[in-house]
Amino acid sequence: MLRRMIFMIPLLFGITIICFSVMHLAPGSPTDLQTQMNPRASAELRERLRAMYDLDKPLHIQYALWVRKLAVLDLGTSFSPDRRKVSDKILERLPVTVSLNILSMILILSLAIPIGVLSAVHQGSLFDKLTGVFVFIGFAIPTFWLALLFMILFGVNLDWLPISGLRSLNYEYMPPLVAFVDLIKHLILPVTLAAFGGLAGLSRYMRSNMLEVIRQDYIVTARANGLSERTVIYKHALRNALLPVITLLGLSVPGLIGGSVIFETIFGIPGMGQLFYMSVMSRDYPVVMGILVIGAVLTLLGNLLADVSYALADPRIRIS
Amino acid sequence: MKKRQGLIKSTIPIRPLAMKRISELAIIAAVFALILVWGCAEKESGPAGQDSPASTRPAYGDIMVEGSIGDASNLIPMLSTDSTSHSIGALCYNGLVKYDKDIRIIGDLAESWDVTPDGLIITFHLRKGVKWHDGHPFTADDALYTYKVTIDPKTPTAYSGDFLKVKKAEVVDPHTFRVTYDKPFAPALMSWGAAIMPKHLLEGKDITKSPLARHPVGTGPYIFREWGTGQKIVLVSNPEYFEGRPYIDGFILRIIPDMATMFLELRAKGIDMMNLTPLQYTRQTENPFFKKNFNKYRYLSFAYTYLGYNLRNPLFADRRIRQAISYAINKDAIIEGILLGYGKPATGPYKPGTWAHNPDVKKYPYDPQQARTLLADAGWRDTDGDGILDRSGQPFTFEIVTNQGNEIRAKTAEIIQKQLAEVGMQVKIRTLEWAAFVNEFINKGRFDATIPPLGINYNFIKWYVPQEEQRLVMTR
Numbered sequence: 001m002l003r004r005m006i007f008m009i010p011l012l013f014g015i016t017i018i019c020f021s022v023m024h025l026a027p028g029s030p031t032d033l034q035t036q037m038n039p040r041a042s043a044e045l046r047e048r049l050r051a052m053y054d055l056d057k058p059l060h061i062q063y064a065l066w067v068r069k070l071a072v073l074d075l076g077t078s079f080s081p082d083r084r085k086v087s088d089k090i091l092e093r094l095p096v097t098v099s100l101n102i103l104s105m106i107l108i109l110s111l112a113i114p115i116g117v118l119s120a121v122h123q124g125s126l127f128d129k130l131t132g133v134f135v136f137i138g139f140a141i142p143t144f145w146l147a148l149l150f151m152i153l154f155g156v157n158l159d160w161l162p163i164s165g166l167r168s169l170n171y172e173y174m175p176p177l178v179a180f181v182d183l184i185k186h187l188i189l190p191v192t193l194a195a196f197g198g199l200a201g202l203s204r205y206m207r208s209n210m211l212e213v214i215r216q217d218y219i220v221t222a223r224a225n226g227l228s229e230r231t232v233i234y235k236h237a238l239r240n241a242l243l244p245v246i247t248l249l250g251l252s253v254p255g256l257i258g259g260s261v262i263f264e265t266i267f268g269i270p271g272m273g274q275l276f277y278m279s280v281m282s283r284d285y286p287v288v289m290g291i292l293v294i295g296a297v298l299t300l301l302g303n304l305l306a307d308v309s310y311a312l313a314d315p316r317i318r319i320s
Numbered sequence: 321m322k323k324r325q326g327l328i329k330s331t332i333p334i335r336p337l338a339m340k341r342i343s344e345l346a347i348i349a350a351v352f353a354l355i356l357v358w359g360c361a362e363k364e365s366g367p368a369g370q371d372s373p374a375s376t377r378p379a380y381g382d383i384m385v386e387g388s389i390g391d392a393s394n395l396i397p398m399l400s401t402d403s404t405s406h407s408i409g410a411l412c413y414n415g416l417v418k419y420d421k422d423i424r425i426i427g428d429l430a431e432s433w434d435v436t437p438d439g440l441i442i443t444f445h446l447r448k449g450v451k452w453h454d455g456h457p458f459t460a461d462d463a464l465y466t467y468k469v470t471i472d473p474k475t476p477t478a479y480s481g482d483f484l485k486v487k488k489a490e491v492v493d494p495h496t497f498r499v500t501y502d503k504p505f506a507p508a509l510m511s512w513g514a515a516i517m518p519k520h521l522l523e524g525k526d527i528t529k530s531p532l533a534r535h536p537v538g539t540g541p542y543i544f545r546e547w548g549t550g551q552k553i554v555l556v557s558n559p560e561y562f563e564g565r566p567y568i569d570g571f572i573l574r575i576i577p578d579m580a581t582m583f584l585e586l587r588a589k590g591i592d593m594m595n596l597t598p599l600q601y602t603r604q605t606e607n608p609f610f611k612k613n614f615n616k617y618r619y620l621s622f623a624y625t626y627l628g629y630n631l632r633n634p635l636f637a638d639r640r641i642r643q644a645i646s647y648a649i650n651k652d653a654i655i656e657g658i659l660l661g662y663g664k665p666a667t668g669p670y671k672p673g674t675w676a677h678n679p680d681v682k683k684y685p686y687d688p689q690q691a692r693t694l695l696a697d698a699g700w701r702d703t704d705g706d707g708i709l710d711r712s713g714q715p716f717t718f719e720i721v722t723n724q725g726n727e728i729r730a731k732t733a734e735i736i737q738k739q740l741a742e743v744g745m746q747v748k749i750r751t752l753e754w755a756a757f758v759n760e761f762i763n764k765g766r767f768d769a770t771i772p773p774l775g776i777n778y779n780f781i782k783w784y785v786p787q788e789e790q791r792l793v794m795t796r
Contacts (some may be wrong), residue, residue, distance in 0.1 A: 028756075
């Protein structure tokens, strides 16, 4: 356990070095946005800006400077004109993205597991076939297109739900309960659409797990002992079929802070996807590196978490 | 409409001097009409309960909600270069002078000004009794501070260029501010349209770390209230504004990054105003809903699209070739095809109807026959019958580069490609990501021809005529 955690440190450095060099290899520099489109910006300004951002120093020095700050958990200051702290910029957007992702994850789990289990138990039935088609349509359909159709239907024609954003403009004047309902109304479309796209993966995974478990000897034994079909399926089979889902959940931990650019753009949600995309486009190195390093840490932690909880849940793989 | 004048002013005027050089030679251009639609739902505007169309006096009230593709970056105008930040800055701050709706320079924080006959000294007489949003009085010291901080090498501003030409700036008395130049400088007066910053909140502090970046305190018609990053910026009207309290009580800028979503928000009355594409103007808003709830307006935008040649390329060094291309391109077809007819062929960077526009420049009507004659004069003939002109065995072929993500430029390139093929030129199109486009192709001169974005700050088509350079310097 301790050994695994120690191994994570060089791994983390490897990831950051690769990210750092790839980012700097991309053509363009953070000063371009301020200088290229402006007929009044002089070459001297560009040099001044470069010096201000330490971009005039050799790459390895820049990396060392960045690591030194990281060591005290300082992600630096953004290169964009607002010059805010990277941590502020990330923390401001993190709650939105994380809660959206958790909500859609809950929705996915609560739909995909029953669908998967039922279609496995009734393999080949009409229900199995229909849900199969349904989840694959969800998987294949372009989200942005469906999102626009939903907006036209629910936002414009029926006028049931708000189209974009997270809150109504008069949010502050609402009583708490109304404000809460307002927030929920704004979340319905994005969460539903995000879940629709993710349904296929988990439900098919669950279905195949379940099919495999049902064929195991201990299920035959359980049936032979005369347990009711209900007990066999939902007590013995389901619990075993759920085990691999733990791994899947662990692997999705880094995904919680990632947002989809297209999705956030369509719905006007100020999330991490947009921040990351815009930072890459404007070559805002500190923000890009900040998000990447958080992502890397979460990936490593998620893997560790998945392994640990798997061992806790499944006695068969515990190392004695 | 009068109340809107305060809103339509630009803090940082665009002076396309660099562009002028380019487009005098790079000819094919089409001025594009950008169409603005705005309006409030009729039932919502006007005083509550009574709608009397006879009353012409505007009423106070309501809030204007506008959509914006991008969020602002820094609300200290001199530190940001994006249009969203500047549009908010223009509502919160004032310059000493501003443009009126006919693009003439009028007073803003300056009531009047005197220019000495030699053009070297400008004395601004400032308005009295103007207060910052926090109640502090505005004086000439604020103007002097703005000048000093703009030229301070430690300030990362893109706008110091004009102020660096000032030899001396001085406060004569609290309401008189005088600047002296070494040499006459034509844009001098308008350069004082830059937003004047509050000295009492900024002096002695690092402007890059100032809280004003996210909470502006100005003298303008609107007072900053709230900024939800990526969501909205809220302003409320300034009852003490020196031109009078604005009739619209508030302004909200909603950040809606997607154009399709923004149109749906307009449709659902979530925003009051937006720019329409020609397609939206002609097809999607010609229905009873929009006619009932919105007013549509259209005007020519200050934007044009043009084909620029790399004049270091020997192919384009011959004037006849450039003229032939001008004759071979049907500008009306481009306007019809891309803008659905809402545009005008351009003959220079200034739009018709402005004082800088010259209606008498030589025009190049669509005349493929003339193009063929010119090309033949230059020695380009189709000798092998493959439909492509050639000279000493070399086919006439060149490449147009443009940046990714702009539909108008990409489509223009395609139409030009087809039209030039008709007179026997083979054109290839290459679309590139922005950074690669600028750094690898434009800046290094590695291109034949380009349809560039406006505002690129280099004479990148490599136009250089010593006498002309001299003349441009003289016009200052």
